[in-house]
Amino acid sequence: MSVRIDEMDRNILAELQRDASQSLDEIARAVGSSKTPVWNRIRKLREGGVIGQHTVVLDAEALGFEACFFVLIRTSEHEADWQNRFLEALRARPEVQEAHRLAGEIDYILKVRVKNARAYDVFYQALISEVRIYNVTALLSMEEIKSTTMLPLQGR
Known part of the structure; x- marks a missing residue:
C-alpha cells in the first residue's frame, strides 16, 4: 500500500519521533490540528507501513552495556546457504543491534553492544563457531557522538 504523505503527516511523524508517548x-x-484528524492520519500511516514498531530507547551504559563494537566482516563465501546460516546467527544474537550488507571490500558491518571486551569475545567465538568467516575486524567505539533513530522529515 502506497501512502501519500503531506506536510501535516510529516509534522505528526516528527512529533511521534520526538516523543511517541505524547497524548493525541x-x-x-503541536501540529495545529484537532484530535480526530490526527488519529485518522496516524491510523493511515500505520496501515500504510510508514509507522512501525513502537519501542522505548534505553540508556545502554546505565544498564551496564558499556562497550559498543563495530564489526567489519569479510567472507569468501557468497552462497545462499552460507548467507542464510549467517543471517540466522545474527538474528539469534541480541548483542547485534544493527547489521548491514555493504558494497565494497567489506561484506557486512555489525553494531554489537556488550558489557565489556570479554563479552565481545564470547559473542565473537560463538559467531565463528556457527559460520565460517574469512576476516573479522572489531572496532571499539571510544565515544558515541551522535545516535538517533529520527529521520530528517522537515524541509523535504
Whole structure:
C-alpha cells in the first residue's frame, strides 16, 4: 500500500519521533490540528507501513552495556546457504543491534553492544563457531557522538 504523505503527516511523524508517548491532544496541539484528524492520519500511516514498531530507547551504559563494537566482516563465501546460516546467527544474537550488507571490500558491518571486551569475545567465538568467516575486524567505539533513530522529515 502506497501512502501519500503531506506536510501535516510529516509534522505528526516528527512529533511521534520526538516523543511517541505524547497524548493525541498534545500531538494535535503541536501540529495545529484537532484530535480526530490526527488519529485518522496516524491510523493511515500505520496501515500504510510508514509507522512501525513502537519501542522505548534505553540508556545502554546505565544498564551496564558499556562497550559498543563495530564489526567489519569479510567472507569468501557468497552462497545462499552460507548467507542464510549467517543471517540466522545474527538474528539469534541480541548483542547485534544493527547489521548491514555493504558494497565494497567489506561484506557486512555489525553494531554489537556488550558489557565489556570479554563479552565481545564470547559473542565473537560463538559467531565463528556457527559460520565460517574469512576476516573479522572489531572496532571499539571510544565515544558515541551522535545516535538517533529520527529521520530528517522537515524541509523535504
